Amino acid sequence: MAKRVLVTGGSVAANTLAWWLLRGGFDVTVVEKAAEFREGGQSIDVRGVARSVLRRMELEEKVAAHGTGETAWTFVDEHGKVIAKFELSKLGADGPTAELEVLRGELARVLYESVHERVDYRFGDTIAAIEDDVHAAHVRFESGRSEEYDLVLVAEGVGSLTRELIFKGENEPRWMEVTMGYFTIPKGPGDSTDARWYNAPGGRSIFLRPDNKGTTRAVLTLQAPIREAPESAQEQKRLLKERFADADWEAPRVLDGLEDATDLYFDLLRQVRMKRWHKGRIALTGDAAWCATPLSGIGTTLAIVGAYVLAGELSKTHDIAQAFKCYENIMRPFVEKGQNVPKFGPRLMHPHSRLGVSFQRSALRFVSKPGIQKVLTKVAMPPADKVDLPDYQYRASS
């Protein structure tokens, strides 16, 4: 049976995968490009079946203890006046604020700490080349080290280089025409447990969210077709500052915070679209396989569930090809539902003209009426339960 597994990446998908592979009795090595465990990231949602996976790992409560404390989403005008409010207490786990709303870095750390003593972690390295044959996958790393594995599982996120190495040209990305910058700023007097969203004309929004650290998490969004991300954080900051220079509301304070931020995460949103997720001894998972983008609200949920299913299928059989096939059969319909983000969604959320912003505000006032709010969230929220979670039987000793 395949025993030696190399997992690449060190975030949500990789650490969940490592946990379940250990449960299945595999020897696990994790290679992460960053020089040390990657902190950072803003609020992400763990929804539906992903919560069941965390429960099976006995980590649900631990993750919940890191909740950001967000209680509502409010939409505000340039004076900070509330236009519409969606409260967690009224909408439950179905609403835009999920019941399990945590910082990405904290979720990844809980998962990492649950396995790091039993896994061979290698930071600051990446795969340079792989060849696989009937005996093994032969891997050469950037560090110069060469090793053999029975399986290589790629969980490197949306920009995965190993995916491009193995499945060259097969990703047909779906560009969402949205650019987002996430960063942390000092807490201001108006910041509370409510997340606050402001739309400025020109397809721009400023979103401020609470965290559990006494700071505020800011997201600047531009609905614009940018294809090449500026390389350095300095250039990324410059782009955001230029584009938001004339925005109202709390823009000046947010841009001051951006100047000093050390954790800017800049993302040109695009979905990963792959016709296949495996080849020989190699398989993709998480965002590397199917990134649905933050617009879907389900990326982290898919990463946790995908890791659970991939490890579970590999634990069931000696036949790698069969395991990969079953993994894909279970995950693909779920992923397709998750990726089904209408392209007009970002445009609707980011009007360009002043008239558009004013129409959007009227629409928000209407849909936030109590009866309509509940129906709307049922229709608009991610399909986080739309998969039957298999119940894998692991040996007690594993």
Ligand SMILES: Cc1cc2nc3c(=O)[nH]c(=O)nc-3n(C[C@H](O)[C@H](O)[C@H](O)COP(=O)(O)OP(=O)(O)OC[C@H]3O[C@@H](n4cnc5c(N)ncnc54)[C@H](O)[C@@H]3O)c2cc1C
């Ligand atoms: C620092 C960071 C901040 C984020 N912030 C947000 C956020 O605020 N909001 C949001 O919705 N989503 C955010 N995301 C994305 C979110 O984590 C994912 O969409 C989702 O959780 C799926 O996780 P994943 O493990 O598949 O991919 P990711 O979380 O993207 O993790 C991929 C990991 O692979 C590593 N890696 C990349 N290339 C290689 C390579 N060649 N070899 C080895 N390792 C490699 C990366 O350093 C990273 O640790 C963030 C991701 C990161 C890495």
